[in-house]
Amino acid sequence: MTALSTETPQPGPAPKGPKKTGWQAYSDWANDHRKWLFAAPAMVFVGILIVFPLAWTLYLSLTDASGSVRAESDFIGLENYAEVLTDTQRFWPAVGRTFYFTIGALAIQMVLGMCIALLLWRPFKGEKFVRVVILLPLVATPVAVGMMWRLILDPNIGFANQLLNFFGIPGQPWLSSPETALTTLLFVDVWQWTPMVVLILLAGLTSLSDEPDEAARIDGATAWQRFWYVTLPLMMPTVIVAVLLRGIDALKTFDILYATKGKGGGSFNEVETLNIYAYGLSFDYMDYGVASAVLILFFMIIVACMWLVTFRRKGSK
Amino acid sequence: MKRQNVMRATAVAALLSLGLTACGSGGGGSEEASSTLRVTLANHVWTDIIKEAIPEFEAESGLKVELTQLGEDQLSDQYNVKLNAGTDEIDVMMYRPLQEGKLFAQNGYLADLTERVEGNAEWDWSDFQSGPVEATTFEDKVVGVPLITEREVLYYRKDLLEKAGLEVPKTLEELEAAAKQIKEENPDTAGFVARTGRSAAVTQFSSYLYSFGGDFIDDSGKSAIGTPEAKEAYDYYGRMIREYGPENVSTDMSWPEAMAIFTQGGAAFYTEADSLYKNATDPADSKVAETVGFAPMPEGPAGSKPYNVPSWGLAINEASANQDNAWKFIEWATSKEKTLEVQKAGVPGPRSSVWEDPEGISTYPKDLAEAIAVSAENGVGYDRPLVVSVAEAREIVGDPIVAAITGEDAAKAAEAANTSFEAFLEDEK
Numbered sequence: 149m150t151a152l153s154t155e156t157p158q159p160g161p162a163p164k165g166p167k168k169t170g171w172q173a174y175s176d177w178a179n180d181h182r183k184w185l186f187a188a189p190a191m192v193f194v195g196i197l198i199v200f201p202l203a204w205t206l207y208l209s210l211t212d213a214s215g216s217v218r219a220e221s222d223f224i225g226l227e228n229y230a231e232v233l234t235d236t237q238r239f240w241p242a243v244g245r246t247f248y249f250t251i252g253a254l255a256i257q258m259v260l261g262m263c264i265a266l267l268l269w270r271p272f273k274g275e276k277f278v279r280v281v282i283l284l285p286l287v288a289t290p291v292a293v294g295m296m297w298r299l300i301l302d303p304n305i306g307f308a309n310q311l312l313n314f315f316g317i318p319g320q321p322w323l324s325s326p327e328t329a330l331t332t333l334l335f336v337d338v339w340q341w342t343p344m345v346v347l348i349l350l351a352g353l354t355s356l357s358d359e360p361d362e363a364a365r366i367d368g369a370t371a372w373q374r375f376w377y378v379t380l381p382l383m384m385p386t387v388i389v390a391v392l393l394r395g396i397d398a399l400k401t402f403d404i405l406y407a408t409k410g411k412g413g414g415s416f417n418e419v420e421t422l423n424i425y426a427y428g429l430s431f432d433y434m435d436y437g438v439a440s441a442v443l444i445l446f447f448m449i450i451v452a453c454m455w456l457v458t459f460r461r462k463g464s465k
Numbered sequence: 466m467k468r469q470n471v472m473r474a475t476a477v478a479a480l481l482s483l484g485l486t487a488c489g490s491g492g493g494g495s496e497e498a499s500s501t502l503r504v505t506l507a508n509h510v511w512t513d514i515i516k517e518a519i520p521e522f523e524a525e526s527g528l529k530v531e532l533t534q535l536g537e538d539q540l541s542d543q544y545n546v547k548l549n550a551g552t553d554e555i556d557v558m559m560y561r562p563l564q565e566g567k568l569f570a571q572n573g574y575l576a577d578l579t580e581r582v583e584g585n586a587e588w589d590w591s592d593f594q595s596g597p598v599e600a601t602t603f604e605d606k607v608v609g610v611p612l613i614t615e616r617e618v619l620y621y622r623k624d625l626l627e628k629a630g631l632e633v634p635k636t637l638e639e640l641e642a643a644a645k646q647i648k649e650e651n652p653d654t655a656g657f658v659a660r661t662g663r664s665a666a667v668t669q670f671s672s673y674l675y676s677f678g679g680d681f682i683d684d685s686g687k688s689a690i691g692t693p694e695a696k697e698a699y700d701y702y703g704r705m706i707r708e709y710g711p712e713n714v715s716t717d718m719s720w721p722e723a724m725a726i727f728t729q730g731g732a733a734f735y736t737e738a739d740s741l742y743k744n745a746t747d748p749a750d751s752k753v754a755e756t757v758g759f760a761p762m763p764e765g766p767a768g769s770k771p772y773n774v775p776s777w778g779l780a781i782n783e784a785s786a787n788q789d790n791a792w793k794f795i796e797w798a799t800s801k802e803k804t805l806e807v808q809k810a811g812v813p814g815p816r817s818s819v820w821e822d823p824e825g826i827s828t829y830p831k832d833l834a835e836a837i838a839v840s841a842e843n844g845v846g847y848d849r850p851l852v853v854s855v856a857e858a859r860e861i862v863g864d865p866i867v868a869a870i871t872g873e874d875a876a877k878a879a880e881a882a883n884t885s886f887e888a889f890l891e892d893e894k
Contacts, residue, residue: 324715
């Protein structure tokens with residue numbers, strides 16, 4: 149190894165010297181291509197676990213694969229997409245539910261998260277204890293959360309209705325009624341994920357400097373004015389990160405919906421979002437072609453949303 | 466200088482890891498007839514009983530059993546993923562002949578067992594009831610061995626009936642009148658409960674459908690759920706739960722939820738599969754263990770026609786390299802002795818000899834044994850549409866059930882479902 153270290157350590161093409169041992173030749177080669185070599189493990193990982201499945205799904209979405217993936221299937225072009233995009237029974241309602249759930253949950257989580265973050269911002273007694281308690285829902289497994297809420301909200305034996313009855317209020321159907329199920333789950337999502345928003349926003353708040361706020365205070369701004377015109381604009385990058393992370397997560401929500409309402413999102417498909425629909429198509433109906441088309445469309449929707457948020461951010465700068 | 470060394474080390478590590486990944490996919494699966502047998506079973510009372518006896522099989526055969534045990538839905542998903550990928554990591558598989566049998570057989574996942582079942586006279590294939598055998602046969606080939614059978618029976622509360630001065634209902638009309646009376650006299654108790662989930666309710670609804678003279682598919686292979694008989698059955702089932710069922714009834718109930726309402730003392734009548742009776746008679750789980758009674762499915766306009774089906778069977782994975790040993794396990798687990806043992810522990814089996822043996826029903830509540838005997842006689846061999854994509858079909862024919870429960874017009878819902886089901890059947894041809 150000491151002999152090797154006499155070589156020029158500079159990057160770029162190695163000088164073409166005459167006669168090299170195998171190890172030296174390899175070493176030079178490695179040196180020349182080190183940006184590829186370093187990135188190789190990550191690239192292989194991305195290739196095997198992301199690019200290949202995506203490409204395979206794209207391929208499946210153009211075939212009529214069903215029953216068994218190994219069975220012969222025909223290439224049918226965009227037929228699956230045409231079928232899905234004209235399906236007003238399941239697909240479009242599922243799109244609607246996905247957005248209702250995502251936008252509703254995200255809006256409440258952002259407002260609530262901001263309020264809690266502002267409350268926790270200034271030091272107070274018992275601060276650490278409160279922070280830990282607030283984070284508890286975040287560490288629970290979503291499926292366990294779903295099952296727990298399912299028991300709490302059971303119309304006959306659940307805790308929620310017993311509590312209501314105790315105060316003389318009639319029991320509510322919660323998850324069991326097609327009208328209220330999705331909204332109920334939206335609030336379960338709020339319960340679970342608001343802490344994450346709090347965490348991100350709190351990190352943003354603590355990194356702010358006090359001067360602008362102080363200056364505004366001296367100029368006689370009210371608390372609301374200081375928040376709206378000073379703190380919030382300064383917080384914007386953090387808010388966008390929170391919106392982006394939580395938004396994508398909420399779009400993809402699967403576990404609490406599946407754990408509480410099962411396959412198909414209930415007897416009226418009342419909580420069937422795009423994810424649940426695609427799962428049902430592939431695992432219940434074994435319609436792999438159509439399921440793949442739904443997933444590709446879903447993927448495009450997510451990419452579009454991401455692009456919108458980041459584009460807006462760049463535009464506003 | 467150091468940088469270069471680090472770089473080399475990294476490069477080597479990267480290449481090495483690549484190489485390892487490549488090796489990883491190449492290894493395994495090459496050994497023929499391994500002495501380790503991989504058995505995948507569902508969560509079921511049957512599994513709990515057989516699990517304890519497995520050391521006995523291991524000692525007898527010299528094989529080692531590797532057991533995977535999963536819940537119903539997870540089991541389905543596992544099979545879907547693994548068998549689709551052509552896995553040889555499953556040798557023996559527990560499956561639902563009526564739910565997945567056709568699909569699996571058509572996809573070629575199930576090994577042909579015809580020669581094996583006929584080859585062992587002592588084990589005696591002819592002892593298996595014909596209904597279940599039909600369900601595990603695909604295109605004249607035996608692809609599975611029936612394991613557990615079930616029929617729909619009426620669970621009822623003796624104390625509530627006595628208090629109301631009622632006899633055990635023999636017809637669906639009497640059942641409705643009794644449910645109505647009990648609900649009126651006991652405001653906190655429902656007159657009737659049953660499954661309400663769109664897909665889950667289909668199997669229990671099937672007995673009502675048959676008893677009203679209807680069916681899912683008619684003899685010519687067309688949808689029959691739009692017939693007047695079917696409409697009446699949908700309307701009846703929905704009305705029973707809507708009018709005499711629990712308050713705030715959920716439309717997602719499968720048997721665990723419905724059974725919980727019954728065993729917590731929340732309902733007077735409950736129609737459900739007989740194989741679940743232990744849940745109601747075991748004092749540890751049930752508040753009504755002392756007062757629960759059993760009766761045959763009440764008669765409708767077409768008589769009492771409950772389903773009588775094999776709910777589970779055992780099969781061998783076609784891609785398994787260990788089929789001979791897999792068969793040894795199936796032979797052992799479905800032998801006369803084991804079937805008797807399991808049946809006595811509360812899981813109804815598919816063997817006629819065990820049902821004929823007084824010992825086979827010695828542990829059953831007397832009224833349940835009688836109800837089972839009646840059901841076995843006039844039962845129908847399927848409890849869901851016999852198609853390839855059963856999950857999808859169940860959702861279609863289950864739609865009018867939930868519509869009726871929530872108070873929509875059952876006849877209209879049945880018409881709509883009939884159109885979809887017709888298209889579905891056409892599509893599947």
